[in-house]
Amino acid sequence: MKPVALSEVARAIGARMCGAKGGEQVRGAAVDSRVVRGGELFFALRGRLDGADFASDACARGAVAAVADRPLEVPTLVVDDPLWALQELARWSLRRETSATVVGITGTVGKTTTKDALATILRSGGRKITATEGNLNNEIGLPLTVLNAAPDTEVLVLEMGATHPGDIAFLCGIARPRVGILTAISPVHLDSFGSLEKLAETKGELARSLPEDGAFVSPVGVPEAAVGGGRSFGLHITFGEDEADLWASGVAETEEGLRFTVHAGGESAEVHAPVHGTHLVRPLLAATGGALALGMSLEDCARGLSRLRRTGLRGDLLRLRDDILLYDDSYNASPAAMAAVLRYGARRASSSGRRLVAVLGGMFELGPGAREYHREAGRLAGEVGVDLLVCVGEEARWYAEAFPGEKILCESAEEAAERLPQLLRPGDYVLVKGSRGVRLDTLTARLKESLSVV
Numbered sequence: 414m415k416p417v418a419l420s421e422v423a424r425a426i427g428a429r430m431c432g433a434k435g436g437e438q439v440r441g442a443a444v445d446s447r448v449v450r451g452g453e454l455f456f457a458l459r460g461r462l463d464g465a466d467f468a469s470d471a472c473a474r475g476a477v478a479a480v481a482d483r484p485l486e487v488p489t490l491v492v493d494d495p496l497w498a499l500q501e502l503a504r505w506s507l508r509r510e511t512s513a514t515v516v517g518i519t520g521t522v523g524k525t526t527t528k529d530a531l532a533t534i535l536r537s538g539g540r541k542i543t544a545t546e547g548n549l550n551n552e553i554g555l556p557l558t559v560l561n562a563a564p565d566t567e568v569l570v571l572e573m574g575a576t577h578p579g580d581i582a583f584l585c586g587i588a589r590p591r592v593g594i595l596t597a598i599s600p601v602h603l604d605s606f607g608s609l610e611k612l613a614e615t616k617g618e619l620a621r622s623l624p625e626d627g628a629f630v631s632p633v634g635v636p637e638a639a640v641g642g643g644r645s646f647g648l649h650i651t652f653g654e655d656e657a658d659l660w661a662s663g664v665a666e667t668e669e670g671l672r673f674t675v676h677a678g679g680e681s682a683e684v685h686a687p688v689h690g691t692h693l694v695r696p697l698l699a700a701t702g703g704a705l706a707l708g709m710s711l712e713d714c715a716r717g718l719s720r721l722r723r724t725g726l727r728g729d730l731l732r733l734r735d736d737i738l739l740y741d742d743s744y745n746a747s748p749a750a751m752a753a754v755l756r757y758g759a760r761r762a763s764s765s766g767r768r769l770v771a772v773l774g775g776m777f778e779l780g781p782g783a784r785e786y787h788r789e790a791g792r793l794a795g796e797v798g799v800d801l802l803v804c805v806g807e808e809a810r811w812y813a814e815a816f817p818g819e820k821i822l823c824e825s826a827e828e829a830a831e832r833l834p835q836l837l838r839p840g841d842y843v844l845v846k847g848s849r850g851v852r853l854d855t856l857t858a859r860l861k862e863s864l865s866v867v
Contacts, residue, residue, distance in 0.1 A: 414510065416440050417439050418435060419433055419437045425501070426492055426498040426502050428491060428492045428498065429490070431490075433478045439452065440453060442454045444458050444557065451474075452477060453477070454477060455468060455479045456480045456498065457479050458496055468481065469485075471487075480499070481495055500556045500587055502560060503560055507589060513562070513567060513568060514568050514591055515569045516569065516592040516703055517571050517588060517593050517594070517619050518573060518703075520596025521598055521747060522596060522696075522753075524550065525572060526697070527596050527696040528545055528572045529721065530718060530721055531703045534700060534709060542566060542567060543561075544558075544572075545570065545571055548574070550572035550573055551580075559571070569588075582621075582622060586622075590622065590627070591627045592707065593619045594702065595619060596632070596699050598616060598632075600612075600779060600782070610638065613635065613636040614638045616639050617640060617642065620639070620641030621644065623641075630650045630706060633652070650706060652699055658677060661674065661698060664691055666690075666760075670689055671693065672686075675711060682711045682712050683715060684715045684719070687721060688721055689729075689740065692750075692756075697721075728740065735838075736839055738842045740758055740842070740845065741845050745848055746776045750846070751773070751790045755799070755844070758771065758842065758844035762842035765842070768838060768840070769798060769841075770841050771794055771802050772829060773803070773805065774808075774851030775847060787808055788815040791811065794818075795816050801821070802816045803823060803829055804823065805823045805847060806825065826853050834864060843860075
């Protein structure tokens with residue numbers, strides 16, 4: 414955000430100033446006292462801990478004031494609800510700074526990859542951009558990204574997540590995107606949404622929030638509700654198969670990463686992206702669609718994708734000791750993403766004659782159908798040729814119920830990390846995927862340490 418006087422911020426969020434000097438300049442926001450930078454506001458949110466208890470530390474690190482629900486011993490902007498104030502300040506900031514184009518990205522899988530790819534394409538084309546860090550895509554992370562954007566930002570790329578109906582509409586009410594990207598619709602968070610149809614309606618809130626002259630990018634074949642229920646846009650780009658506006662041909666995997674030809678509007682370009690996993694082609698197409706909507710050429714997109722670096726734990730391919738290959742996709746999981754990664758791993762292992770070891774953690778928030786979704790993945794693991802299935806966590810026992818081959822059940826990632834090195838053989842291909850709560854990233858970290866990354 415552009416620097417603004419503390420007194421003006423107080424007026425914007427309806428705050429009462431206590432012990433604060435109104436002339437100090439605000440340059441950003443934080444909710445974690447450990448990462449506060451000079452010139453930022455510290456929002457004392459209540460959660461498992463009370464942020465007010467850390468306000469003194471935040472101000473010692475350079476925060477100009479705290480925003481809290483009561484006066485504190487440090488300069489304070491007193492409001493009824495600090496979280497609402499954080500969100501309202503982000504709304505106000507975007508109304509005040511109208512030069513940046515806001516891009517909203519949502520979907521059930523592929524959001525972060527799409528965000529990373531779009532940001533890389535735009536940066537490589539000389540655009541000044543700010544993008545969501547990691548996956549800070551909720552009611553706290555999104556306003557923080559807005560408020561911490563560089564003052565000269567031209568494009569603001571915002572990932573938008575949802576766990577309940579109305580979440581996307583709420584985030585769009587803060588960000589007011591002009592370009593929207595829908596990555597996919599597949600079963601996730603069904604314990605909150607109740608059905609795939611309701612989930613599609615929620616993701617469709619992005620499309621419905623766009624202005625009439627806005628641009629929308631979406632995959633072919635998704636429910637009508639997900640694309641705004643039939644509403645029109647200034648520009649609508651579809652991606653996926655060859656009947657779409659944007660599609661890929663000649664997809665191949667090499668040691669260096671993905672290669673394919675991207676097609677759009679009668680033009681084509683060769684893409685050499687340094688990422689692993691053919692299932693990533695669709696989010697790369699989604700990012701390409703977003704870049705085209707922002708005026709980039711197809712050649713610009715291909716050139717940008719050649720510089721792509723993804724957020725960690727999403728398809729990292731590492732060579733360990735004894736020529737063991739580790740495909741680390743441990744960040745999160747859903748049924749569609751699990752199926753895609755299993756098929757990909759099977760192709761890679763088979764093509765190189767390697768034994769395939771799949772280490773799968775449970776998939777969370779799937780509602781009443783959770784057992785059957787896991788059993789489907791277990792059956793698929795057998796069909797594609799997984800040689801050894803390591804099931805981690807309570808839900809993962811359902812994989813084992815349907816998997817016909819050799820399998821091992823571990824109660825935790827820690828147990829799996831202890832047992833796995835003794836189970837692996839030279840030349841194995843090890844695939845790791847599961848929901849974030851299973852903490853399979855701790856397992857992959859242990860493997861990298863015990864088997865020495867080469």
